[in-house]
Amino acid sequence: MLSQLEGEVRGxxxxxxxxxxxxxxxxxxxxxxxxxxxxxxxxxxxxxxxxPFVGAAGKLLTEMIEERLGIKRQDVYITNxxxxxxxxxxxxxxxxxxxxxxxxxxxLEIIKPKIIVSLGRHSTIYLLSKAGISAKGILSVRGRTYQxxxxxxxxxxxxxxxxAAALYDPKNVKILRCDFExxxxxxxxxx
Numbered sequence: 266m267l268s269q270l271e272g273e274v275r276g277x278x279x280x281x282x283x284x285x286x287x288x289x290x291x292x293x294x295x296x297x298x299x300x301x302x303x304x305x306x307x308x309x310x311x312x313x314x315x316x317p318f319v320g321a322a323g324k325l326l327t328e329m330i331e332e333r334l335g336i337k338r339q340d341v342y343i344t345n346x347x348x349x350x351x352x353x354x355x356x357x358x359x360x361x362x363x364x365x366x367x368x369x370x371x372x373l374e375i376i377k378p379k380i381i382v383s384l385g386r387h388s389t390i391y392l393l394s395k396a397g398i399s400a401k402g403i404l405s406v407r408g409r410t411y412q413x414x415x416x417x418x419x420x421x422x423x424x425x426x427x428x429a430a431a432l433y434d435p436k437n438v439k440i441l442r443c444d445f446e447x448x449x450x451x452x453x454x455x456x
Contacts (some may be wrong), residue, residue: 325430
């Protein structure tokens with residue numbers, strides 16, 4: 266089922282982003298993982314490789330997953346709300362999120378993660394809206410957990426800053442590390 270969905274994503278022509286992309290980026294990782302990471306949209310390197318989080322931000326995310334959580338990257342699932350790179354790495358538009366989010370919804374139905382870490386403002390706002398929670402910025406909600414029940418999926422959501430934001434400001438690396446420490450403790454309780 267997941268491979269069929271990934272094929273749909275790769276061939277998607279539902280919005281103008283298909284005209285400027287090299288490749289759509291459906292997601293990757295363990296489809297049976299209890300833990301999923303959801304970002305905003307692919308960047309330059311992701312667009313070239315067709316894989317999520319492979320540039321500098323991806324290297325930081327992988328480091329956090331492997332060193333802070335003690336989990337191999339391939340043992341979690343990583344994806345984005347928007348599956349094609351917006352030109353110039355701009356933020357995804359509300360219309361692009363609206364058009365592309367059904368793919369994410371279907372991924373979550375298939376994978377059924379127990380915990381989702383939203384990476385950045387756009388994925389956080391989208392996923393919190395599933396719980397009827399509104400948020401204007403990531404800093405007001407990051408590091409907290411929210412129970413999201415949205416038929417047919419239910420998960421614990423933990424927002425954090427996007428790894429790219431941590432690359433631009435060293436104080437954000439501390440925030441990211443702190444949030445991953447909280448995540449590690451949450452994962453211990455699930456075992």
